[in-house]
Amino acid sequence: MTSQRVHTIDALRGIALFGILAVNIQSAVWSLGGPTLGQFDEASTLLDRAAVLFISFFLEFKFYPIFCFCFGYGFAVQVRNWIANGLNPKTLFARRLSFILVFGIFHGVFLWFGEILTRYAITGFILRHYASQGPRALIKALKFWSIGTIIATVILAALISVGTSSPEDLISMNATAMNDIAAAKIIYTTGSYIEVTRQRATDFTTITTSFIFLIPQVMVLFLLGALTAQMGWLKQVGRQAGRHRAWLTKVFVVTLIVGLPINIAFTMKGWSMTNSFTVDTTFFELFVSTLAPIFAFAYIAGLALISDTSAGKKIIAFFAPAGKLALTNYVFQSVAMTFLLYGYGLGWGARLRQGELLILAISIYAFQLAMSHWYLRTYRQGPLEWIWRRWTNG
Numbered sequence: 001m002t003s004q005r006v007h008t009i010d011a012l013r014g015i016a017l018f019g020i021l022a023v024n025i026q027s028a029v030w031s032l033g034g035p036t037l038g039q040f041d042e043a044s045t046l047l048d049r050a051a052v053l054f055i056s057f058f059l060e061f062k063f064y065p066i067f068c069f070c071f072g073y074g075f076a077v078q079v080r081n082w083i084a085n086g087l088n089p090k091t092l093f094a095r096r097l098s099f100i101l102v103f104g105i106f107h108g109v110f111l112w113f114g115e116i117l118t119r120y121a122i123t124g125f126i127l128r129h130y131a132s133q134g135p136r137a138l139i140k141a142l143k144f145w146s147i148g149t150i151i152a153t154v155i156l157a158a159l160i161s162v163g164t165s166s167p168e169d170l171i172s173m174n175a176t177a178m179n180d181i182a183a184a185k186i187i188y189t190t191g192s193y194i195e196v197t198r199q200r201a202t203d204f205t206t207i208t209t210s211f212i213f214l215i216p217q218v219m220v221l222f223l224l225g226a227l228t229a230q231m232g233w234l235k236q237v238g239r240q241a242g243r244h245r246a247w248l249t250k251v252f253v254v255t256l257i258v259g260l261p262i263n264i265a266f267t268m269k270g271w272s273m274t275n276s277f278t279v280d281t282t283f284f285e286l287f288v289s290t291l292a293p294i295f296a297f298a299y300i301a302g303l304a305l306i307s308d309t310s311a312g313k314k315i316i317a318f319f320a321p322a323g324k325l326a327l328t329n330y331v332f333q334s335v336a337m338t339f340l341l342y343g344y345g346l347g348w349g350a351r352l353r354q355g356e357l358l359i360l361a362i363s364i365y366a367f368q369l370a371m372s373h374w375y376l377r378t379y380r381q382g383p384l385e386w387i388w389r390r391w392t393n394g
Contacts, residue, residue, distance in 0.1 A: 007307075007316050007317070007320045008234055008303060008304055008307045008316055009070055009073055009074070009234070009323070010316075010319075010320035010321075010323035010324050011303065011315065011316040011318075011319040011320045011323055012066050012069070012070055012299075012300060012303060012323065013066075013067065013070050013322070013323030013324075013326045014319035014320055014321065014322035014323030014324075014326070014369075014372075015063070015066070015299075015303075015319050015323075016063040016064075016066040016067045016070070016323075017322055017323070017326060017329050017330065017333070017365065017368070018063075018361070018362075018365045019058075019059040019062060019063025019064075019066075020063050020064060020067065020330070020333075021333045021337070021361045021364060021365055022055055022059050022358060022361040022362075022365075023036070023037075023055060023059055023060050023063070024112070024114055024333070024337065025337050025341070025357050025358075025360060025361045025364075026038055026055065026354060026357055026358075027114065028112070028114075028188070028337055028338065028341050028342075028349060029185050029188040029189050029341055029342070029349035029350075030181060030184070030185055031113075031180070031181055031184030031185065031188070031199065031203050032113065032114075032203040032206050032207050033177055033180065033181055034181040034184070034185070034277075035181075035273055035274060035277045036060065036270065036273070037052050037055060037056060037060070037270055037273075037274050037354060038052075038274060038353070038354050038357075039274055039275075039277055040052075040274055040275050043353070044353065044354075045353070045355060047354075047355030047356075048353045048354040048355045049354075050355065051354040051355040051357070051358040052270070052271065052274050052354050053267065053271065054358070055354075055358065056266065056267040056270035056271065057263060057264075057267045060266075060270060060292075061266065061289065061292035061293055061295075061296075062292070062293070062295055062296045062299065063296065064116065064293075065221050065293035065296040065297075066296050066299065066300060067116070067326075068120075068218055068221035068222055068225065069221050069222075069224055069225040069228070069296070069297075069300060070225060070323075071120060071124075071222060071225060072127065072221065072222035072223060072224060072225025072226040072227075072228075072229075073225035073226065073228055073229045074225075074229075075093065075124075075127060075131075075222065075225070075226055075229075076225070076226040076227075076229035076230050077229050078092075078093065078096075079093070079131045079132075080229075083132075089131040089132070090128055090129075090131050090132075092392055092393075093124070093128050093131060094125070094128060095391060095392045095394070096124075096388070096391075096392040097120075097121045097124045097125055097128065098121070098391075099387075099388050099391040099392065100117040100118075100120055100121045100124075100388070101117075101118060101121035101122070103117060104116075104117030104118030104119075104120070104121055105118055107331065107334065108200075108201075108204035108208070109197065109200060109201045109204055110197060110200075111200075111331070111334040111335060111338055112200075112334035112337065112338060113200045113201075113203035113204040113207065114203075114207065115204070115334065118208055119208065119211050119214070119218065120218075122208075122211065122215070123215050123218045123219055123222065124222075126215070126219060127219065127222045127223070127226070130223070130226065134230070135227060135230050135231055138223055138226055138227045138230065139227065141219075141223055142220060142223050142224065142227070145216045145219040145220045145223065146216075146220055148215075148216030148219070149216040149217045149220055149290060150290075151216070152213045152214070152215075152216050152217070153213075153283075153286050153287060153290045154283075155213070156213045156286060157282075157283040157286050160286075174278050178277070184199055184203070185349075187199045187343070188200075188341070188342055188343065188349060189341070189342065189343050189347055189349040189350035190343040190347060190350065191342075191343040191344070192343065192344055193344040195343075196338075196342055196343060196344060217290065217293070221293065224297075232244065233247055233248060233304075234248075234304045234307075245305065248301045248304050248305050249301075249305065251297060251298075251300075251301040252298055252301035252302055252305060255294050255295065255297040255298040255301065256295075256298045258294055259291075259292075259294040259295035259297075259298055260295070262288055262291045262292060262294060262295070263292065263295045265284075265288045266288050266289065266292045269285050269288060269289075303315070303316070318369075319369070321369070321372035321373045321375075321376050322365075322368055322369050322372045324372070324376060324381075324382070324385075325372050325375065325376070325381075325382035325385065326385075327382065327384045327385055327388060328382035328383055328384040328385060329368050329372065329382075331384060332368065333364060333368070336364050337364070340360065348360075
């Protein structure tokens with residue numbers, strides 16, 4: 001594996017950190033059932049509306065898939081290294097997953113209810129069974145889990161339709177949901193740490209339980225990352241460079257063409273929810289949300305295609321340090337976000353609007369980028385990455 005290839009993955013992780021923060025910071029005070037990008041009202045400015053459009057079109061549902069892809073990619077690389085060193089990959093990967101499972105639970109309850117580590121661990125224990133599988137087996141698994149994604153979407157749509165059988169039911173559900181969301185926002189923005197933790201634990205439990213419907217989709221993303229690592233598609237050197245570039249070009253063009261109309265529909269859905277929030281979700285909206293991650297692969301392929309150009313190398317060098325410290329930076333974002341927005345901290349979540357929250361996310365991320373560059377001049381790993389590795393290796 002070439003260092004360039006590692007830096008490309010690190011850069012993807014580093015860029016994804018910003019996308020995830022920019023989305024999370026918008027929904028941090030709205031609880032699990034609230035509007036992802038907040039709500040517009042008479043005080044909303046042009047900056048707020050521009051921020052929502054930007055986040056919905058370019059960021060939302062684009063960067064968590066990149067994180068998942070990189071997780072699957074790293075899984076394949078680790079398995080190959082463990083096998084080369086005569087170690088049992090399933091045992092070591094189980095230890096690696098146990099760390100993020102335990103850590104993720106604490107993270108979700110005490111810091112950020114929307115955390116993803118627990119969900120990675122849950123799905124990772126399924127991915128673990130493909131540790132010794134080659135490309136053909138991974139392709140077969142991809143087909144299986146892709147069908148599972150469609151089935152899960154249909155089941156979820158059916159369950160939602162059962163709960164909203166009449167207009168009266170929908171009106172009642174919306175009224176109840178808005179009351180619950182408003183109450184949760186008050187707790188998050190003005191409550192004590194104990195009050196916020198109770199609300200956060202409830203939201204975290206609900207989101208983790210409902211994650212069962214997203215397991216097939218996350219497995220598809222994990223497996224795509226693992227297959228990419230095994231096939232060497234991000235490798236831009238050697239005799240295979242031309243073939244890999246041709247394949248990446250096809251991926252970029254197809255995902256851009258297919259993803260663009262889906263992404264426009266997804267953005268329209270997000271804009272509508274921000275203008276007039278409702279708990280009702282149609283099958284079309286679920287379908288669009290399920291397919292929205294396709295656009296992420298245009299980002300992945302695009303960065304890989306320019307990775308051997310002078311401009312691409314500068315981009316990768318700029319973002320890779322943040323990606324090398326992905327776990328530490330991700331948790332730091334939770335600490336910063338909740339301290340700045342929640343009642344036991346500065347309580348800014350009660351008054352900051354979408355545009356201001358986006359500026360705050362950019363500021364936090366800029367600080368993280370600068371600190372990551374500085375930190376890696378002295379140390380090889382972040383503090384949480386070091387603990388994670390020690391745990392894995394026993």
